[in-house]
Structures are given as structure tokens and as C-alpha cells.
Amino acid sequence: MDRSQLGWERSHDNGAIMPRPPHQRTTIIEVARQAGASKTSVSRYFSGERERLSPDLQGRVAEAARRLGYRPNRMASGLKGGRSRLIGMLVADIRNPFSVAVMHGVEQACRERGLSLMVCNTDNDPAQEREHLALLASYRVEGLVINAVGSPDRELQALVDQGTPLVLLERELGEVEAEVVGLDNARALDLALDHLQTRGYGELLYLSEPPEQASPRQARLMRFLQGIAARDLVGEVHCRPLGEREALHRAIGDFLAGPGTAPRALLCANGNATLAATRALQELGARLGETGLLGIDELDWCALVGPGITTLAQPTEAIGRAAVECLMRRREAGECTTPSRRVQFQASLISRGSTRR
Known part of the structure; x- marks a missing residue:
């Protein structure tokens, strides 16, 4: 192996092999020499035009850059070539x-x-x-x-x-x-509502952060309101910052203690709402399943809590x-x-x- 690959370089004065200063960057010329290629070819490889090179030449340039520890200066390339x-x-x-x-x-x-x-x-x-x-x-x-x-x-x-x-x-x-x-928010909410209705839940509490800050929240809230009306379900909405824990716990507690005999379920607009709702239900002593819980966004912990939390997974x-x-x-x-x-x-x-x- 050429000692230049190990961080050494040849002196221009007497031909002796001298250690490369640790702060000195490998140059594109050294990569070209090591790969047996031209400087232009190496430049093309690192500027997004590597498809213009043969597969063999691409491989030689890649291997030379790896051995020498070469990293292109993206900022300099951008200033020079506009990309x-x-x-x-x-x-x-x-x-x-x-x-x-x-x-x-x-x-x-x-x-x-x-x-x-x-x-x-x-x-x-x-x-x-x-x-x-x-x-x-x-x-x-x-x-x-x-x-x-x-x-x-x-x-x-x-x-x-x-x-x-x-x-x-x-x-x-x-x-x-x-x-x-x-995400297709309309179809996602329809899927959630159909599932909850099929499982026998007749009264739903929709939990979300304030919808005016984000259009997906607005779209999901509007579809929830349209969906419960179309399915003849009873629905309530709690759209407050999730950090207001007392207000959230009070809203969930009042919902579960309300009049009526229809089974109740919580529908959470995103993963943060699902986490907040799960904590609140645990502190209130509610049993998952008896009280339904469905959240938009699949999170790793959803399969580990109690009997598991039903989710709508997005193809992120x-x-x-x-x-x-x-x-x-x-x-x-x-x-x-x-x-x-x-x-x-x-x-x-x-x-x-x-x-x-």
C-alpha cells in the first residue's frame, strides 16, 4: 500500500516520505492520482454527474476517496458551480x-x-x-x-x-x-370513525391541540364533526394545548362521567394527544377497551400499554x-x-x- 494512503506525503525537496500534518485536507488532485483518473473525472463524481463516468471509474474514485479520507467541500463547490x-x-x-x-x-x-x-x-x-x-x-x-x-x-x-x-x-x-x-386526513378520520362505531362505541371525545395553528388539525377536526353527524354518533371536542394537564384531565373525567349509557371512546388527533390521553386514563383508573382509545400515528410504545392501543399508522x-x-x-x-x-x-x-x- 502506498504510504500516502496512511497520511504520509513525499517531500518536494529530497523525496523523503514525511507525515502529513493532521490539519491538512486531502485534495482532489491526490484522489485523482490515487484513482488513476483526471481531476475533471473526480470533480464530476462528487458534483452529481457521476453517471457520466463508467462504473469502473466510479468504483476507483470511490475507493481512492475512502482510502485517503477525502471529503468534498460542499460550500466551495456550491459557490463555484451554483449547486x-x-x-x-x-x-x-x-x-x-x-x-x-x-x-x-x-x-x-x-x-x-x-x-x-x-x-x-x-x-x-x-x-x-x-x-x-x-x-x-x-x-x-x-x-x-x-x-x-x-x-x-x-x-x-x-x-x-x-x-x-x-x-x-x-x-x-x-x-x-x-x-x-x-396524509389523506378525510379518509383517515372516516376509517377511525367506522372502526369505533363497528366496535359499539356511541359517544366520542375528540382530543387535539388548537387547530388554528395547522391545516392538518383543521382538516381532521372538520371531518370528525362531519363524520359523527353522518353516523348519528354523539361527539364532544377538546382542542386545548396538551400541556394544560388539569384541563385535559377534567375534560376526560367529565366525558366519562356524563349521562347516557352508550360506550365511550377517545379519538386522538396525533401521537402527542394519544400519549396525553393514555396518561390521563391511567390516572383516572379507566380500563382500556371498556373506554375506547384510538390515536392517529403509530408509536413504538402503543403496543406495550395494557392491551395495546389501536392506531392509524401513517406511511412516514x-x-x-x-x-x-x-x-x-x-x-x-x-x-x-x-x-x-x-x-x-x-x-x-x-x-x-x-x-x-
């Missing part, structure tokens, strides 16, 4: 299990295309959202997946005008033309991958202002003991 190979992702709450699961699908799709993912968390703060959008624009991201919390129409329109394709994750915005990728991996596919299609077509369209996925019902009377 950063970066995809930006803006999430409303990085602690939300749905956001983490979709992010994994986005990252996997980016990696397969030789792209890097830059994630910014707004923590449900519109001011942070605007700051992060400015940051992502400064890094010249080649596309942006957005799980919006506010209404940054002006900032997003500026990105569109600069030629940056956008994809909205779940939450729609009023004025920006962009594709929206997410597919949603994340579809978002990147939409970005790439728009970027390759050079069209960032085409009319918006929706890419909707279906939920899958996972029936467990919490809806088995």
Missing part, C-alpha cells in the same frame, strides 16, 4: 415523532441521490421560522421541504422567485404555489421519500412555479385491545 448539493428541511417541532419519522425518509432519499440534508427546527415559533428560512437561503439549498408553523408566504415566495423548488409537508399555505405531501417513510421526489422533479424540470398539487397517502388501521370491548 450546493444541499436539501433544506424545516420542521415545526423536532420532538414530534411524526417529524422524526418523516425526516428519516427524507434523509434516506437524499443520501441515495448524493445530496446532504440540512434540518432546522422552528420549535413552533414563527419568528424562528423566518430566521431559519433566511439561513437556508444563504446556504443556497437546492430544494426545501417545509413543515410550516406560521405563514411565511413572503419569504417562501422569495425563494421560489430565486428558483428554489418547495414542497409543503402536511400543512398548506395560502399564497405559495407548491406541492403538498401528506413513503411521505418523506415522496417529498424529495417532488423536489427533484421540479428541480430537473426547472419549474418552481407550476400549479400546486396534493400527494396523499392512506393510513393503515392497527387494531389492538384499546378498542375491543
Whole structure:
């Protein structure tokens, strides 16, 4: 093995092999020399044009870069060629299990295309959202997946005008033309209501965070109200911040203690609501199944609590991958202002003991 592969280099003065300074980066010229290729070929490999090289040459460049520990300078490449190979992702709450699961699908799709993912968390703060959008624009991201919390129409329109394709994750915005990728909320709520009615539950309490902050919450709440009316079910709604534990416990306790003999069930709008409802039911001493519980979003712990919690699982991996596919299609077509369209996925019902009377 050439000692240059082990962090050594040859002196230009006397030909002696000297250790490479630990802070010195391997250059593209060294990779080309090691691979027996031209500098142009190596540059093409790392700039997203590797398909122009033969499979054998691609393999030699990859192996040389691995042996030498070469990492391309993405920022320098972006400034020189106008392509950063970066995809930006803006999430409303990085602690939300749905956001983490979709992010994994986005990252996997980016990696397969030789792209890097830059994630910014707004923590449900519109001011942070605007700051992060400015940051992502400064890094010249080649596309942006957005799980919006506010209404940054002006900032997003500026990105569109600069030629940056956008994809909205779940939450729609009023004025920006962009594709929206997410769950078919109407069919998901219909599936939940049909399941609960079939299992004999006649009175339902719908639990959600305030819907005015996010369009998926609005869509799910409206479909719940329409659905209980169409099915002749009795329904109540509690849409308050989930951190207000006393108010949540009081609402659930009053619902369970209310008049009437029809079996009762809780329908939770997302994973955070399901967790809050499960804690409240345990503290109130309610038995799952006798009191029904169904949550939108499948979480790892749902199969471990009591008889198991019935959920509607979202295909989060597919949603994340579809978002990147939409970005790439728009970027390759050079069209960032085409009319918006929706890419909707279906939920899958996972029936467990919490809806088995």
C-alpha cells in the first residue's frame, strides 16, 4: 500500500516520505492520482454527474476517496458551480415523532441521490421560522421541504422567485404555489370513525391541540364533526394545548362521567394527544377497551400499554421519500412555479385491545 494512503506525503525537496500534518485536507488532485483518473473525472463524481463516468471509474474514485479520507467541500463547490448539493428541511417541532419519522425518509432519499440534508427546527415559533428560512437561503439549498408553523408566504415566495423548488409537508399555505405531501386526513378520520362505531362505541371525545395553528388539525377536526353527524354518533371536542394537564384531565373525567349509557371512546388527533390521553386514563383508573382509545400515528410504545392501543399508522417513510421526489422533479424540470398539487397517502388501521370491548 502506498504510504500516502496512511497520511504520509513525499517531500518536494529530497523525496523523503514525511507525515502529513493532521490539519491538512486531502485534495482532489491526490484522489485523482490515487484513482488513476483526471481531476475533471473526480470533480464530476462528487458534483452529481457521476453517471457520466463508467462504473469502473466510479468504483476507483470511490475507493481512492475512502482510502485517503477525502471529503468534498460542499460550500466551495456550491459557490463555484451554483449547486450546493444541499436539501433544506424545516420542521415545526423536532420532538414530534411524526417529524422524526418523516425526516428519516427524507434523509434516506437524499443520501441515495448524493445530496446532504440540512434540518432546522422552528420549535413552533414563527419568528424562528423566518430566521431559519433566511439561513437556508444563504446556504443556497437546492430544494426545501417545509413543515410550516406560521405563514411565511413572503419569504417562501422569495425563494421560489430565486428558483428554489418547495414542497409543503402536511400543512398548506395560502399564497405559495407548491406541492403538498401528506396524509389523506378525510379518509383517515372516516376509517377511525367506522372502526369505533363497528366496535359499539356511541359517544366520542375528540382530543387535539388548537387547530388554528395547522391545516392538518383543521382538516381532521372538520371531518370528525362531519363524520359523527353522518353516523348519528354523539361527539364532544377538546382542542386545548396538551400541556394544560388539569384541563385535559377534567375534560376526560367529565366525558366519562356524563349521562347516557352508550360506550365511550377517545379519538386522538396525533401521537402527542394519544400519549396525553393514555396518561390521563391511567390516572383516572379507566380500563382500556371498556373506554375506547384510538390515536392517529403509530408509536413504538402503543403496543406495550395494557392491551395495546389501536392506531392509524401513517406511511412516514413513503411521505418523506415522496417529498424529495417532488423536489427533484421540479428541480430537473426547472419549474418552481407550476400549479400546486396534493400527494396523499392512506393510513393503515392497527387494531389492538384499546378498542375491543
